[in-house]
Amino acid sequence: MNSLKPFRIDNDFKFFLLDQRLLPYKEVWVLIDNYQEMAAAIKDMIVRGAPAIGIAAAFGYAMGFRDSENSPDGNIYMKDVKKTLAATRPTAVNLFWALERMSTLYSTGTDFKTLWNEAFSIALEDEVACKTMGKFGADHITGTKLRVLTHCNAGALATGGWGTALGVIRELHAQGRLDVVYSDETRPRQQGSRLTAWELKRDGINVEMTTDTMAGHMMKSGLIDCAITGADRIASNGDTANKIGTYQVAVCAHYNKIPFYIAAPVSTIDFSIPDGSFIKIEERDESEVTHINGEIQTAEGVKARNFGFDVTENNLISAIFTEKGTLLPPFNTAILTLR
Amino acid sequence: MNSLKPFRIDNDFKFFLLDQRLLPYKEVWVLIDNYQEMAAAIKDMIVRGAPAIGIAAAFGYAMGFRDSENSPDGNIYMKDVKKTLAATRPTAVNLFWALERMSTLYSTGTDFKTLWNEAFSIALEDEVACKTMGKFGADHITGTKLRVLTHCNAGALATGGWGTALGVIRELHAQGRLDVVYSDETRPRQQGSRLTAWELKRDGINVEMTTDTMAGHMMKSGLIDCAITGADRIASNGDTANKIGTYQVAVCAHYNKIPFYIAAPVSTIDFSIPDGSFIKIEERDESEVTHINGEIQTAEGVKARNFGFDVTENNLISAIFTEKGTLLPPFNTAILTLR
Numbered sequence: 001m002n003s004l005k006p007f008r009i010d011n012d013f014k015f016f017l018l019d020q021r022l023l024p025y026k027e028v029w030v031l032i033d034n035y036q037e038m039a040a041a042i043k044d045m046i047v048r049g050a051p052a053i054g055i056a057a058a059f060g061y062a063m064g065f066r067d068s069e070n071s072p073d074g075n076i077y078m079k080d081v082k083k084t085l086a087a088t089r090p091t092a093v094n095l096f097w098a099l100e101r102m103s104t105l106y107s108t109g110t111d112f113k114t115l116w117n118e119a120f121s122i123a124l125e126d127e128v129a130c131k132t133m134g135k136f137g138a139d140h141i142t143g144t145k146l147r148v149l150t151h152c153n154a155g156a157l158a159t160g161g162w163g164t165a166l167g168v169i170r171e172l173h174a175q176g177r178l179d180v181v182y183s184d185e186t187r188p189r190q191q192g193s194r195l196t197a198w199e200l201k202r203d204g205i206n207v208e209m210t211t212d213t214m215a216g217h218m219m220k221s222g223l224i225d226c227a228i229t230g231a232d233r234i235a236s237n238g239d240t241a242n243k244i245g246t247y248q249v250a251v252c253a254h255y256n257k258i259p260f261y262i263a264a265p266v267s268t269i270d271f272s273i274p275d276g277s278f279i280k281i282e283e284r285d286e287s288e289v290t291h292i293n294g295e296i297q298t299a300e301g302v303k304a305r306n307f308g309f310d311v312t313e314n315n316l317i318s319a320i321f322t323e324k325g326t327l328l329p330p331f332n333t334a335i336l337t338l339r
Numbered sequence: 340m341n342s343l344k345p346f347r348i349d350n351d352f353k354f355f356l357l358d359q360r361l362l363p364y365k366e367v368w369v370l371i372d373n374y375q376e377m378a379a380a381i382k383d384m385i386v387r388g389a390p391a392i393g394i395a396a397a398f399g400y401a402m403g404f405r406d407s408e409n410s411p412d413g414n415i416y417m418k419d420v421k422k423t424l425a426a427t428r429p430t431a432v433n434l435f436w437a438l439e440r441m442s443t444l445y446s447t448g449t450d451f452k453t454l455w456n457e458a459f460s461i462a463l464e465d466e467v468a469c470k471t472m473g474k475f476g477a478d479h480i481t482g483t484k485l486r487v488l489t490h491c492n493a494g495a496l497a498t499g500g501w502g503t504a505l506g507v508i509r510e511l512h513a514q515g516r517l518d519v520v521y522s523d524e525t526r527p528r529q530q531g532s533r534l535t536a537w538e539l540k541r542d543g544i545n546v547e548m549t550t551d552t553m554a555g556h557m558m559k560s561g562l563i564d565c566a567i568t569g570a571d572r573i574a575s576n577g578d579t580a581n582k583i584g585t586y587q588v589a590v591c592a593h594y595n596k597i598p599f600y601i602a603a604p605v606s607t608i609d610f611s612i613p614d615g616s617f618i619k620i621e622e623r624d625e626s627e628v629t630h631i632n633g634e635i636q637t638a639e640g641v642k643a644r645n646f647g648f649d650v651t652e653n654n655l656i657s658a659i660f661t662e663k664g665t666l667l668p669p670f671n672t673a674i675l676t677l678r
Contacts, residue, residue: 024638185526185636187526187551188550188552190636197637197638197641198637198638198641201638201640202638207641208641208642208644209628209629209642209643209644210644211526211583211584211645212550212551212584213527213551213582213583213584213587214583214584214644214646216584216586216587216590217583217586217620217650218646220586220650223644243552244550244552244556245550245552245555247555248552251590251594252587252590254594255593281556289524289548289550290532290548293634295632297524297532297533297631298363298533298536298548299363299536299540299541300363301540302532302536302540302546302547302548303548304549305521305548305549306549307553307557310556310559311559
């Protein structure tokens with residue numbers, strides 16, 4: 001079985017995204033041929049997960065360069081490319097980080113193949129980073145027969161491969177120290193039940209799903225040893241934005257004295273903001289809440305709120321696993337060492 | 340518009356339950372003709388909600404008596420009736436309370452019509468109790484333009500009418516002090532989005548739904564003034580069992596210094612148990628978690644945990660509203676006064 005990735009590249013620079021909206025029911029690969037299609041794919045969540053969004057945007061930027069060669073002013077065109085890709089999702093910082101890296105390379109005067117290879121490097125580096133942080137995480141976490149809760153999907157599908165939170169879990173599994181992964185459903189978009197459960201089952205890792213209402217009860221009942229999630233943006237003090245519902249998991253873990261961990265590459269850290277209050281929380285269409293798979297789940301006409309992310313304050317986080325090592329509180333000083 | 344109730348009685352003692360599994364999509368009234376059908380209806384959750392289960396069981400008991408008149412030994416038959424009805428759901432104590440009340444009356448030597456009227460009295464008293472506790476709750480809660488979070492359905496559908504938690508909310512609405520009710524979806528069975536949102540919208544009360552992942556974030560963001568739920572069983576010290584996910588709401592409210600209230604009739608109090616550790620938590624079929632409306636929501640073969648309830652400890656509860664008044668901490672002494 002091939003190692004799972006959210007994208008595939010065929011000969012002649014043909015780039016495909018695995019349509020994560022259709023998993024686990026169908027595996028459909030969508031050809032992405034230009035930067036506009038890439039922007040739409042990120043916005044519509046064909047691809048999601050902070051590191052994977054960064055990778056997709058980087059390839060989109062390279063595609064934009066390819067098309068810019070037919071335009072009268074390449075610089076203006078590339079500004080538009082960057083702006084369009086950056087405007088797709090507001091919370092995950094890896095998107096902006098990857099676009100910065102690509103546009104810095106562009107500004108040195110370069111060619112399409114170099115930009116394409118740079119995007120490919122971002123993806124490869126991310127996969128290597130996941131494996132490294134997975135080892136750091138597994139080293140830090142003590143015990144065997146571990147029962148680990150995770151929220152959303154911070155797996156191979158969300159990264160260049162392997163996964164951040166699921167990277168730690170994969171390493172624990174490889175070391176024979178994992179009993180079971182409890183995967184929160186993660187409404188509204190169900191990335192936990194649809195993606196995490198599918199991804200782990202595919203790779204022979206013992207996973208059970210729960211609804212988002214059960215984590216607290218299971219912690220209190222002694223069924224969970226630790227919780228671990230990915231991150232969409234980490235502020236300089238360690239405050240961490242991640243998929244909506246992460247905050248509740250962290251509060252319940254804190255209240256029940258269970259470790260709560262974040263796993264994320266250094267590219268997720270936004271050194272420009274002092275704390276989580278500066279992170280823009282995406283609000284998405286209410287139909288994601290009122291509907292599941294296109295079917296209404298409430299009375300006709302009922303309105304809904306739909307926050308895409310929440311911020312977990314640093315005091316609720318036991319450790320942050322990165323590819324450069326494990327960060328421990330106080331996070332503001334620990335994070336400064338990475339700058 | 341008629342006042343909403345979970346049951347309807349026609350001439351000649353014809354008893355119908357509103358099939359709550361089909362709401363809000365269809366309003367189907369199911370004829371319940373004997374105690375076996377009533378037991379199945381409670382088990383399958385055609386009717387749900389602690390007080391409503393008690394009422395349904397009481398009518399089932401009366402139906403059992405009607406049929407016992409054809410049996411050789413009425414006492415043995417009625418023991419079976421009671422046992423069957425009591426075995427339908429393990430957590431809500433109102434079920435056992437109502438059956439005790441009915442069997443005590445039966446043991447005095449009585450007739451069908453008296454038993455039927457007793458069941459009817461239980462329903463009527465519950466509706467009156469809801470209105471009374473609603474007033475106590477609204478008196479206790481301060482402020483106007485209130486934004487109130489609720490979990491599951493503790494409304495007219497869950498009671499003899501009016502509702503417990505939603506009874507307080509209906510009273511706040513009547514007093515013009517309500518801005519909006521946020522209704523948690525309440526997976527796995529979505530009683531929040533399907534029942535609470537439908538019930539409140541039907542009655543012109545401003546309601547918006549959220550997923551179960553959003554309550555914590557909304558509390559932290561200053562969007563919620565208080566949370567209020569019903570209860571399935573309250574121990575002598577105030578520890579409260581309610582729909583799975585209630586505990587998380589209470590923990591997040593506590594952490595964010597937002598009041599968390601319980602509204603429940605005195606029949607919900609189990610004076611026989613000192614604390615919540617004695618409450619049996621129902622585990623239900625995993626298909627309720629893996630499926631929604633009959634459609635699978637995860638990868639084929641993924642297992643799930645499905646806890647029906649959780650216990651919120653008394654230290655997380657700001658007040659308990661009953662028809663006999665508002666209970667305040669320390670709940671163990673407050674509850675003793677009701678015994």
